[in-house]
Amino acid sequence: MTHYQVRSPSMQLFMKVIPGPLTAALCAFNVVVIRTSETEKGIKIMDSKGRIVGVSKKAGEKGVRETALCRAVVFGTAVCIPDIVLHYLKRTSVFAQSPRLGATLRSIMIISTLGLMIPVSFSWIPQLGTIQRSVIEPEIISSTEETEFFYNRGL
Template sequence: MDPNLLYWKSEGQAFLGRLKIWFRLLDPSSLLSSNAEIENARSTLGGARNLCEKDEHALTLSLSSVHADSGAPLPFLFRPPAFLPISAPLVVASLLPHSSVKPALLWQFLFQSYIAGFNYANRNSSSQQQAQTASLKQWLLIAGSVSYTTVAGALPFIIIHRLGITTAPLLNFFRSVLPIPLSAILASFSVLAIRSEESDNGVQVFDSNGNCIGISGAAGDQAVKDTALSRAALLGTTAAVPNVLLFLLQKRRLFQKNPLLVAPLRQVSAAVVFGLMVPVSFSLFPQLGTIKKEKLEKDLQAATVDSKLFYHRGL
């Protein structure tokens, strides 16, 4: 089992423990480390099982920059510490009440493209390590997912302009209410579509000693669904909280006298909520997920005596 997964096995099974770890791993300063430093950190960790006793900087660098299946450094833009700095301005811009369709489509395209790339780079690739490049099917899934989520994300503004909606209640519904469930659904859909090969091809499962016992489609399906739920929680909450906050504060005298305060409050609150929700959403489910033996395929059940198996969930 990879050193990263060994660490998550020993330290990352409780939610608060995972949350504390992710607050440390999301430090953007680790992005300054070169690939040579990352590889040196990996060699420092080696295959040791008492990873918490090793150099903390090397451990943090490995957990935040190395893919646990391939053992190779993740693409710079799609490492977990880069997620918040890059996606925060994109998600804020994509949630703005745009005055026309074109900027809504542009910001949705940029945001959904980055999310798709992050989902793909941080997937479980244990059953695909022999393939050097993504398959045609995978590229089609990525392109189709980005296209669909871009148009669907801008759908409220498309409806407003197509139908010429001008009444305040309908405008509030399409600009403030509809984006909340839509953001959660599209975030979940992106994970389910781009990582669907994990459900089809399966992922590696490990026994309690860290030995791989085979490839399981059931574990792959569970990994994808758990990650989709965590991403839905991230984007759904980010869309909901600013709108609820504005609804409550717009009745205050300060905002009635100064309506120009509404726009910056929306943007700042969206950025703050998103920043707080990133480590929370990453921590909702363990990086080293567990699955009961009876849920596995029959041949895998016969290959182990353990009642609980482990798999890499991805991110």
């Protein structure tokens, strides 16, 4: 795009926004690849009293999926928001007088966005997940009368 001198405002905004979704996809992909063993072997699930009832592949898949989504949202948002805000702030007279202000402000905004998004992600999808009886494997269902099970989905 640089070679063909594409300078339209919409194309420049697109070039600034694309790192956010790309970062989100890579973060989600990273979680899925690193934690593949949890989807293949399963993770421990507990009853309401905290006793381990068994190992469930379904809970492992759900935990990895929730963690990948959470990471994608956190890091994708942390990259997108500063770029979008800076795109509109660059039109102001303050940035015309001090062009180096953009890099400093972008770094501060990324740090503050990450700082705010991490607690939001922990409250959005808590570390201790729940899974219904109807979803898990039959061999685990036969060992207990619980209707809801808990698992540690990880970070």
